[in-house]
Every structure is written in structure tokens, then in C-alpha cells.
Amino acid sequence: MHVIEVDSVQRWTEDLRHMTEVECMCVLQSKPIGVDEDAAGELIVSGAGAAS
Amino acid sequence: HVHYRMEASCLDLALEGERMCKMGDYRGGVSFFEAAMQVGTEDLQVLSAIYSQLGNAYFHLQDYSKALEFHHHDLTLTRTTGDRLGEAKASGNLGNTLKVLGRFDEAVVCCQRHLDIARELDDMVGQARAFYNFGNVFHAKGKSICWSGAEPGDFPDEVMIALKKAAEYYEANLCIVKELGDRAAQGRTYGNLGNTYYLLGNFRDAMASHEQRLLIAKEFGDRSAERRAYCNLGNACIFLGDFEKAAEHYRKALQLARQLKDLAVEAQACYSLGNTYTLLQDYERAIDYHLKHLIIAQDLNDRIGEGRACWSLGNAHTALGNHDQAMHFAEKHLELSKETGDRTGELTARMNVSDLQMVLGLSYSTNNSVLSESKDIDYDLHGARPKMSRRHSMENLELLKLTPDKISTQK
Numbered sequence: 175m176h177v178i179e180v181d182s183v184q185r186w187t188e189d190l191r192h193m194t195e196v197e198c199m200c201v202l203q204s205k206p207i208g209v210d211e212d213a214a215g216e217l218i219v220s221g222a223g224a225a226s
Numbered sequence: 227h228v229h230y231r232m233e234a235s236c237l238d239l240a241l242e243g244e245r246m247c248k249m250g251d252y253r254g255g256v257s258f259f260e261a262a263m264q265v266g267t268e269d270l271q272v273l274s275a276i277y278s279q280l281g282n283a284y285f286h287l288q289d290y291s292k293a294l295e296f297h298h299h300d301l302t303l304t305r306t307t308g309d310r311l312g313e314a315k316a317s318g319n320l321g322n323t324l325k326v327l328g329r330f331d332e333a334v335v336c337c338q339r340h341l342d343i344a345r346e347l348d349d350m351v352g353q354a355r356a357f358y359n360f361g362n363v364f365h366a367k368g369k370s371i372c373w374s375g376a377e378p379g380d381f382p383d384e385v386m387i388a389l390k391k392a393a394e395y396y397e398a399n400l401c402i403v404k405e406l407g408d409r410a411a412q413g414r415t416y417g418n419l420g421n422t423y424y425l426l427g428n429f430r431d432a433m434a435s436h437e438q439r440l441l442i443a444k445e446f447g448d449r450s451a452e453r454r455a456y457c458n459l460g461n462a463c464i465f466l467g468d469f470e471k472a473a474e475h476y477r478k479a480l481q482l483a484r485q486l487k488d489l490a491v492e493a494q495a496c497y498s499l500g501n502t503y504t505l506l507q508d509y510e511r512a513i514d515y516h517l518k519h520l521i522i523a524q525d526l527n528d529r530i531g532e533g534r535a536c537w538s539l540g541n542a543h544t545a546l547g548n549h550d551q552a553m554h555f556a557e558k559h560l561e562l563s564k565e566t567g568d569r570t571g572e573l574t575a576r577m578n579v580s581d582l583q584m585v586l587g588l589s590y591s592t593n594n595s596v597l598s599e600s601k602d603i604d605y606d607l608h609g610a611r612p613k614m615s616r617r618h619s620m621e622n623l624e625l626l627k628l629t630p631d632k633i634s635t636q637k
Contacts, residue, residue, distance in 0.1 A: 182504075182534070182537045183501050183538075185534075186501045187465075190461055193461060194421035194425065194461075195421075195453075195457045196421060196454075197418050197451075199362045199366065199418065200285070200326065200362070203278075203315040203318050203319060203355065204278065205278040205312065206275065207240050207241055207275045207276070208241055217282055219285060
């Protein structure tokens with residue numbers, strides 16, 4: 175009988191080697207028009223996750 | 227007099243566009259900005275802001291070629307007017323857009339200009355942002371290069387060089403944001419730095435970074451970030467061989483995933499736990515978590531995940547000597563592999579089924595549907611197990627396409 179119980183774990187660890195839970199990696203800067211703006215100037219961009 | 231009315235109307239339209247974007251209605255925002263441009267303005271500061279906000283709105287809408295167009299307009303305009311701060315911002319935004327489009331070399335030029343101007347203006351916040359953008363460009367560049375090996379040593383040199391540069395830039399950013407006392411920015415950077423170290427195979431430093439990320443996430447009550455940190459910590463522990471600690475981190479990630487009501491990440495945590503308990507040779511627990519994973523995969527109609535769950539469950543039951551149960555899952559694995567076109571999975575499942583049939587002493591006729599000869603399977607293996615080639619799973623494909631990264635809920 176083959177030792178098969180490690181196969182699926184091995185595959186998982188191979189994938190895991192590339193897997194990271196990413197932070198937001200696109201921070202855009204804004205140029206507010208409104209003069210009463212609290213010109214924080216940072217925009218966190220949403221979008222499709224690149225869960226790698 | 228008429229001219230004044232026109233001015234007001236351009237500004238009003240632009241302000242309405244800005245308000246709509248703030249509300250998250252980027253489509254509406256774009257139409258108001260476009261209308262404002264139609265009217266036109268002689269105030270070049272306002273025009274620059276319109277270009278910039280249009281670029282950002284299109285970025286949010288994932289229309290990157292349009293985003294590129296407007297950030298480029300903004301860059302040209304700010305250069306013409308000699309607005310250095312405006313040019314720095316435009317360069318940063320343009321760099322981000324080029325990065326998402328996979329044009330890394332051009333993105334680097336933009337980051338450098340952003341950094342140069344920030345230095346010239348003695349703008350520390352700007353320098354920190356430029357370093358962060360730089361880090362992200364190199365991180366994305368490293369990830370975008372298709373690698374085939376799974377071991378750290380197998381990553382191509384090009385990948386390692388890009389990731390090392392990313393780490394250097396994140397470290398430079400960290401120095402400044404620490405100085406500035408900007409905890410939110412530190413949290414983001416620690417997370418990215420931890421991931422970069424991890425990809426470099428530097429698991430100890432990865433853990434140290436993710437521990438800092440975890441601390442800051444807790445400070446902000448940012449449960450998504452906390453879950454991400456636990457998951458990243460668990461992964462690093464696996465490669466450090468500390469499976470007990472990995473399980474502990476994954477359990478916390480699972481708890482948070484449940485609180486956040488995010489089924490996909492809950493499934494992922496269960497799958498990680500199932501595999502971790504297999505490594506710990508605690509097969510009962512492994513089965514428990516793989517079953518949880520299976521149920522969610524079925525709920526989410528994730529056939530690939532379901533296949534993996536069945537494969538894992540078959541193996542865990544085999545390890546325990548529950549051959550009937552193992553057979554049930556091996557057959558299910560075979561069925562799902564065929565359905566998803568996973569050739570390696572299909573081959574593995576066939577062999578598991580035949581192994582189990584030998585154990586169970588079943589004749590081939592009992593389940594001829596399962597073992598019907600398949601002409602298109604390469605039997606040139608002389609009974610050897612197929613060498614596991616990398617499966618192009620959903621996650622691996624994610625590495626190849628450049629999408630903007632996950633939203634950070636941290637403010």
C-alpha cells in the first residue's frame with residue numbers, strides 16, 4: 175500500500191509557499207477641490223483581492 | 227459676467243463629482259468630472275484636481291487605461307505649471323497605475339520622481355509614501371514573474387532580486403512612519419514586509435513582522451487585519467516546522483473568519499487546520515476540519531475546493547484504516563477531478579481507488595464505472611506515482627494576473 179496520506183499535505187504546502195494574505199497595496203493620493211477638506215490625501219483603493 | 231458663471235459651474239460640477247466619489251459612487255463622480263471638463267476652467271489647480279480625481283475614480287472602477295490617461299494629464303499639467311507637490315502626487319498615482327498594468331520599469335521611474343521631489347521639498351510623509359509605492363512595485367514585480375519551484379531556492383534570481391528590493395524599500399518606509407508615529411501606515415508596511423520576507427524564505431523575520439502587524443491590528447480593532455496576520459503567522463510556522471504553534475494561529479484566524487462571517491476565508495482556515503493536524507498526525511481532528519471545509523466548499527459551489535477536501539479526507543481515513551470511508555472520498559475525489567479537468571488529481575484519485583480496492587479485496591467489476599480505462603490518461607508510468615506538477619489552482623493563477631490588492635479596512 176502506498177503512503178498516500180502525505181500527498182495532499184505536500185500539495186498544500188507547495189501552494190502555501192506562495193500564499194500570502196496581502197495588505198492593501200494601492201494607496202493613491204488625492205487632490206481635494208473643496209477648501210473645507212481635511213486634506214488627508216490618502217485613498218485606500220479597493221478592488222479585487224490579489225490573495226496570492 | 228458670463229465667464230464667471232461658467233467658472234462657478236465648472237467648480238460646482240467638480241465639487242459634485244468629488245462628493246459622489248467620496249460616497250463611493252465613482253460612475254456618477256466620473257460623469258460630473260467629465261461635465262466639469264466640458265465646461266472648462268482657467269484655474270489650473272482645479273483642473274489638476276479634476277484630472278487627479280478622475281484618474282483615481284477610474285482606478286477604483288478598474289479602468290486602468292483611463293486612469294493612466296488622466297494621471298498622465300495631471301503629470302503633464304503640474305510639470306507645466308511648476309507645481310512640485312502636485313507633480314509628486316501625480317507621479318505616485320501614475321506609478322500605482324503602471325504597477326497594476328504590469329509596467330514595472332515605468333512604475334519605478336515614477337516612484338523615483340515621487341521620491342526625488344519629496345526629498346527636494348523635505349516632505350517626510352511624501353518620502354514615506356514613495357518608499358511604500360516602491361516596495362509595492364517590486365513586490366508585485368516579484369510575484370508577477372511566473373515561478374515553477376515550490377522551495378525558496380527554486381525561485382528565479384529575478385524574483386529574489388525584486389523581493390529583496392521590496393524589503394529594502396518597505397524597511398526604509400518603516401523608519402519614517404515610525405518616526406512620524408503613523409501606526410496605520412506601520413501596520414500596512416509590517417504586513418507587506420512580512421509577506422516579502424516569507425516569499426524570500428526568511429520565515430523568522432516574516433514572523434516578527436506579522437507579530438507587529440497583529441499588535442497594530444488589535445490596537446485599531448481591525449479584525450480583518452488581525453485575521454490576515456494570524457493566517458500569515460500560521461503559514462510561517464508551518465515552514466519553521468512548528469506545527470503546534472501553526473494550529474494555534476490558524477484556530478484564531480478561524481475564529482475571526484467566523485466573526486467576520488466570511489465563508490471563503492473560514493473554509494481556507496479549516497483547510498489549513500486539517501492539513502496542520504495531519505502533519506501533527508492527529509487524524510481525527512484533521513478529518514473534523516476537512517469536513518468543515520468540505521461543507522463550506524459545497525455551500526460556495528467551489529468544486530476545486532471540494533475535490534481537495536475529498537482527497538484530504540480520503541487520505542486521513544486511509545491513515546486511520548477506515549478503508550470504506552476512504553473509498554467513498556477517493557471516488558468522490560475522482561468524480562470531482564474529472565469535472566474540474568484536474569488531470570493530476572484524476573490520476574491520483576484513480577490510484578487511490580485502486581489501492582483501496584486491493585485493501586478491501588473488491589473485484590474490479592464492483593465499480594467498473596470508477597476504473598473504466600480512460601484512453602487519454604498517460605499510463606506510461608509503469609505503476610509509479612505521477613510526479614506532482616504544479617496545479618494551476620485559483621490561488622496560483624492569482625499570482626499571474628495583476629489585480630489591485632485587497633482593500634484595507636484600516637483607516
